[in-house]
Amino acid sequence: MEFSNKKHAYLIIAHNNWKQLSLLLSVLDDERNDIYIHIDKKSKNVPIDSLRKSVKKSKLHIYRKFKIYWGHFSQVECELYLFEKTSKNKYFRYHLISGADLPIKSQDYIHDFFEKNADYEFVHYDTEERLKNDHEIGRRTRIYHFLQKYRRRYKINFINEIFTFLERILLLIQIICHVDRLRNSKMKIKYGSQWVSITDDLVQYILKNRKVIYKLFKFSNCADELFIQTLIYNSKYRYRLYDEKFDNSIDANKRLIDWSRGRNGNPYVWTILDKKVIDESECLFARKFDEIIDEEIIKYIISKVK
Known part of the structure; x- marks a missing residue:
């Protein structure tokens, strides 16, 4: 597959921790990247000017269109909105991340990795079991x-x-009453992490299937963890997955996430005590980080990959 635009687009969904978000922007700031942020419309006292000052080399776009609620379809709407905004430029790679994520490899490493794996879609799937x-x-x-x-x-x-x-x-x-919205659907529903790194070809396919997404997932619970996985699995893109085993591997989307130590449906928050685990990981990104819980690990990673 040939690509005329070799730039990467970072699509960030954020709602708090503005100092941490500024650091994330600074480490993504690169001539080879453009950055698109959606900040929850409910968030208050957002330092827009300060965030813009964090970026010198990339083009930065900031949006505040949706009030986003946990588990609600507004999360899917936000993702589709960001895909629509970015797709006009036909980027080489689209990275969907949250404001609580960090790259744990340098931009040189990340760009080189995706150059070598240009045709693959990096999407996580949980197990069939x-x-x-x-x-x-x-x-x-x-x-x-x-x-x-x-x-x-x-x-x-x-x-x-x-x-x-x-x-x-x-x-x-x-x-x-035996309600089953899927009774007449031929789509097999799949489940995994919402955070992905995908090609322009797949982004265009997702946007073309917006009606299908709304029909299947508008009144679903946590549809952000379903709609991309389902579209891929029921299409030719299933055969372009980097990891086709569907075995809950973090290698599938190259995100280092620890659910085993998480609480209340949230992943574990990394601290400086996890430095060795992060350093030894082959993943490209990690989550979750929180400046209130441990700012030291954030500063450590920034200094390492910048």
């Missing part, structure tokens, strides 16, 4: 999740619990 045994994942698309937007929306936890209870009642009614 988990899809069969985890009923929550199976229900994400099969039944309607009308109240997902409200479950973690409020500062008063009691209100969130009310909406969670109502959501469960609605789900139970649908289970009793």
Whole structure:
């Protein structure tokens, strides 16, 4: 496959930790990269000018279009929006990351790696066994999740619990009535990490299938972990995956993420005590980092890869 544009696009979804985000921007700042950030419309006191000053070499685009809610379709809408904005320039590679991520290799290393693996799609898939045994994942698309937007929306936890209870009642009614949104669908639903590094060819395919995405996933739970995996698996792009084993390997999307030590549905936050693990990893990116929990590891990685 030949590419006229060899530049990479970084698509960043962020909502807090502005000092950390500035450091992320600074380490991505390279003539070979353009950077596109979506900052949650709910976020307050965003230092836009300060963020812009972090970038000298790349073209930086900052958007604030969506209020994003955990597990809600707004996350998918945000990703599609960023793909649409970036796709006009037909980049060599599109990296979808969060504001809590960091590259753990230099830009020279990352560009060289993708030059050598230009035709592959780097997308993570969880195991087939988990899809069969985890009923929550199976229900994400099969039944309607009308109240997902409200479950973690409020500062008063009691209100969130009310909406969670109502959501469960609605789900139970649908289970009793044998609701199945996928009954007439030929698509096989797949599941994995939302953070990907993909080609322009695949980005264009995703955007062409926007109607399919909305039909299948608009009322799904955590659809951001489903829609790209599902589209790929049910298309020719399945045979362009870097890792075709579908075995929950972090090598599939080159993201170092530790779920085993995570809590409440969130991955583990790396600290300076994990320096050796990060240094020895063959992944290109890692998450999650948090300047409030451990700023030292962030500064260490920045100094190492910049």
